[in-house]
Amino acid sequence: MSNLVLIGMPGAGKSTVGVLAAKVLGMDFVDTDVIIQQAAGRLLPEIIQEEGIDEFLDIEGEILGSLDLTDTVVSTGGSAVMRPAAVSSLGKGGLVVYLSVPTDEIERRVTNLADRGIAMGPGQNLQGVFAEREPRYREAADVIIDCSGRDIEAVVHAVAEAWHAS
Ligand SMILES: Nc1ncnc2c1ncn2[C@@H]1O[C@H](COP(=O)(O)OP(=O)(O)O)[C@@H](O)[C@H]1O
Ligand SMILES: O=C(O)C1=C[C@@H](OP(=O)(O)O)[C@@H](O)[C@H](O)C1
Numbered sequence: 169m170s171n172l173v174l175i176g177m178p179g180a181g182k183s184t185v186g187v188l189a190a191k192v193l194g195m196d197f198v199d200t201d202v203i204i205q206q207a208a209g210r211l212l213p214e215i216i217q218e219e220g221i222d223e224f225l226d227i228e229g230e231i232l233g234s235l236d237l238t239d240t241v242v243s244t245g246g247s248a249v250m251r252p253a254a255v256s257s258l259g260k261g262g263l264v265v266y267l268s269v270p271t272d273e274i275e276r277r278v279t280n281l282a283d284r285g286i287a288m289g290p291g292q293n294l295q296g297v298f299a300e301r302e303p304r305y306r307e308a309a310d311v312i313i314d315c316s317g318r319d320i321e322a323v324v325h326a327v328a329e330a331w332h333a334s
């Protein structure tokens with residue numbers, strides 16, 4: 169396995185940046201959200217609503233942990249780090265990159281919280297999710313890219329540079 173794995177909050181740009189980075193680097197591309205939906209035969213918000221958060225996280229962790237990918241840019245879902253063994257298995261021999269975006273910027277980008285299906289409790293807000301996950305993103309990452317004030321093109325460039333440097 170030698171994958172470039174993108175992690176970070178919902179709205180950090182993992183899906184958008186991932187496919188563009190794959191193109192620039194001549195690598196394959198996978199968005200794990202799409203794989204989970206195909207495997208479950210349901211949309212992510214439906215899985216979260218019908219199974220509950222913990223079960224969703226288990227399903228996500230199990231599917232990510234079972235993927236056998238090589239030379240692939242992997243855009244994960246924001247909740248992937250809640251089952252960190254799955255992230256380290258995907259990134260083994262490759263590079264895990266945390267796209268770090270401040271919460272105020274995330275809040276501007278992610279306006280459709282309910283439709284997006286974020287794995288957060290009923291009493292939780294985006295700030296709470298960030299506080300819970302931020303240390304996990306840092307712990308899982310080989311490289312952290314500060315995306316504040318950087319447009320998509322600049323982040324793709326930074327991701328490609330990190331890969332070449334690894
Ligand atoms: N560096 C960036 N600057 C501004 N907007 C961005 C940037 N990266 C992504 N976006 C926008 O933020 C939104 C969420 O991006 P997306 O790739 O779906 O995030 P994720 O997969 O991390 O949840 C999209 O509308 C995307 O165009
Ligand atoms: O952060 C989350 O709880 C989630 C983020 C989503 O992916 P994105 O990070 O691509 O939005 C998706 O995996 C799922 O709906 C849960």
Ligand SMILES: [Mg+2]
Binds near residue numbers: 182183201243245
């Ligand atoms: Mg995404």
